[in-house]
Amino acid sequence: MSSTEQEYQDHIKELEHQIRLLKEQVDFLNRKLYGTKSEKTSTLEIAGQMSLFNEIESCSDPNAQEPDLVEVESHLRKRKYAGQREKLVENIPHSKVLHIIDESEQLCEKCGSSMVKVGEEFVRTEVQFIPAKLKVIDHYRETYECRACRKKGTPYMEKTPVPYPPVMHSLASASTIAWLIHQKFELGIPLYRQEKDWEALGLKLSRATMSNWLLVVYRDWLGHVVHRLKQELLKQNYLHIDETHVQVLGEPGRKNTSNSYMWVYCSIKDAENPVRYFEYQPGRGGKYPEAFLKGYEGYIHTDAYSGYNGIIGVKRCLCYTHLRRTFVDALPKDVHTPEASKPAEAILRLNKLFDLEAELETYSPDQKKKERLLHEKPLLEAFWSWAEKNAVGELPKSKLSKAFHYALNNRQEFFQYLEDGHCSISNSLAENCIRPFVIGRKNWLFAGSPKGASASAGIYTLVETAKANGLAPIKYIKYILSDMPGSAFLEHPEYLDDYLPWNPMVKELCQ
Incomplete structure (x- = not known):
């Protein structure tokens, strides 16, 4: 092959790479503009990929009470639990309205005799909206004089103290x-x-x-x-x-x-x-x-933005929600294609980490640290080992390549949370x-x-x-x-x- 032909081949390959990157960018922007904003696995429709890796992801609470279903003509409706409506208004002031029969109408329809009250029953609760209204407060204060001092030629007067306003010389x-x-x-x-x-x-x-x-x-x-x-x-x-x-x-x-x-x-x-x-x-x-x-010394939870790199004296924990999002962004338009297998597997592996964390929600910090080292650390080591192998050969500057490098370049900071049970795997609280x-x-x-x-x-x-x-x-x-x-x-x-x-x-x- 001549040098000219080789140059053409290299140029074609470079153009193909650019086309793939641009197509990926278009798909990504379309998904951001018109697709769902949710990052839940069920919404991402990668369930078909789960069988490839023998992984199960659950977004549900195993302790949640399942509502009974009652049949209502042509559809099913969730049954409301007793006291559900009352709980919504328990902290709002209540007033009682008693509906009575006018005294002139308290007559028996059968015999015409007068009826007497024998009880009352609850009918319903409703919320009444009272529109806001303004009221002008004109502040006055009294002035007092000591007449005894006045007679002595040393007059003394005193005014009632008035609370200071938040803004002087205003209506506020x-x-x-x-x-x-x-x-x-x-x-x-x-x-x-x-x-x-x-x-x-x-x-x-x-x-x-x-x-x-x-x-x-x-x-x-x-x-x-x-x-x-x-x-x-x-x-x-x-x-x-x-x-x-x-x-x-x-x-x-x-x-x-x-x-x-x-x-x-x-x-x-x-x-x-x-x-x-x-x-x-x-x-x-x-x-x-x-x-x-x-002068601060402690742990900080952040994303991987380089602006935090120069902070002295802190230990930095990176956010796994951000890491997972990079792989979500790397999913192709059709999540059932072979190209989706790597980002889908990364998402499912990270889901397992979030599932383990959910189980530790009520644990003490010391217990969390112990359980994390026992169960989560091996999971993370397996993920990074998998990432190192699968990052090889990916198209440079592609979403998936960037996701792999995001993980591989920040491994130490992603493992930092294992040191202390008070630390979190996510920076979602700040978001x-x-x-x-x-x-x-x-x-x-x-x-x-x-x-x-x-x-x-x-x-x-x-x-x-x-x-x-x-x-x-x-x-x-x-x-x-x-x-x-x-x-x-x-x-x-x-x-x-x-x-x-x-x-x-x-x-x-x-x-």
């Missing part, structure tokens, strides 16, 4: 701002839509005014509690970390279209005092988590924590300024930390803004502990 109350925060940071309703809501209630409240209120209460009150939560978080030995992009306007030296980032640092699931800490930064570089975790922010971002699109982005991060910290501690965020925020303006916390920083979500008084008032 603690309940008003707590509602703003609930609407925007829990429900994802942007201020321009809240503007219409307030107008419908009878108050023309501009989004600029609402935004200013949020900035002021964060600067004067909420920000101090957020800083205290950060101190508590960094005392904990185990963290989950994740980040997502956010667009912020008015950043010095940057275009408004530039991507900034919202970082989240979370306590582990079983933490005694759970914290969900959000931090706005103008970039995604490793210097940001390095600065946040400076779930950041999800409310992502949902809200779809509605309000961008932050109007760096100050606004920082305030939003702090308020998300309070809202998500409140939820993690079993509190109602709207009650928690209202409590802080009602009580804190009269507190001498600047002179006595220890007073800030009174506003932490695990404080017994806070728990009693805000659950």
